[in-house]
Amino acid sequence: MKKTRLGGISALIVGFLYILTVVIVLVSPPGENPVVDHVTYINRLVAVHYILGFLGVLGIMVVLAISNRLEKYTESSEWYPYSKVMAIIGFALLAINNFRQVGMDHELSHEAMMKGGVVFETIVTSWAGLVELSPQGWVDFGFVGLWIFTVGIITNKYLNKKVLSILGMVGGACFILTVLGNVSGxxxxxxxxxxxxGLIIVPIWFISFGILLVKSDNAIPSIHVAKLENNKPTI
Known part of the structure; x- marks a missing residue:
């Protein structure tokens, strides 16, 4: 079994970062438009972008670690490798998008407020298209949610982890639901x-899987020791 300690620790951090992001957003009530919001709550929203940026980087590590943990159950699956790559793309875009927005949001919002008039209205109208690489969340939420849902099905089928499986399927479905809500309005x-x-199910799923990955990694040395003991020549 491949080592999963680093991925497990990353999963624990990702779970807490998801919670922290939602909490910060909740204490920053939306104003009349995104430009005003980014002037009023610029420090909080920049913090959110940094958090989501690092979450995206760590998320890639988690996808690889969980894939290693489930390798023997997914090696014959044609669908799982696709969902794995989609999740990596989703987390990568999340990181790129948010690290890109750290400076861009600040400059655009303050410039729009200073110029006013037509410039202000134009930036307000086109804000999502200017700063968001996945405005409706198809990639960063949809792709990741589809992978989480897939992992939930696999763990339900092969591992005796019913609660973890249910959390995965419900959490993945919630992310997909978010995309459908954005698309439909x-x-x-x-x-x-x-x-x-975002606030409850998915963070708990990442934290729970993180604990599982760390425990699995801790069991590896014991397995190796047992094999060595069994292979010792008898005198």
Whole structure:
């Protein structure tokens, strides 16, 4: 079995970062438009971008670690490698998008407020297209959610981890629901998807899987020692 300690620790951190992100956003109530929000709450929102940027980097490590843990159960699956790559792309885009926004949001929002008039209205109207690489969340939420849902199905089928499996399937579905809410404009879907999934289910799933990965890694030396003991020549 491949080592998964680093991935396990990363999963624990990712879970806490998801919670921290949602909490910061909740204490920054939305204003009349994103430009005003980024002037009013610039420090909090820059912090969110940094958190999500590092979350994306750590998320890639988690995908690889969980894939290593499930390798013997997915080696014959045609779908799982696709979902794995999609999740890596999703986390990579999350990192790129948010590290890119750290400086861009600050400059755009303050420039728009200073110029006013047509410039202000133009930036407000085109804000999502200017700063977001995945405005509706298809890649950073949809792809990642699809992978989490897939892992939930696999753990339900092969591992005796019913709670972990249910958390994965529900959490993945919540992320997908968030995308559908963004696409359809139905706010309640986004609220359920992010409120239930982003704040509760998905973080708990990452933290739980992180604990499992760390425990699995700790068991590896014991397995090797047992094999060596069994292979000792008898006198």
């Amino acid at each position: 139905i706010t309640v879907l986004v609220m359920v998807g992010m409120g239930l999934g």
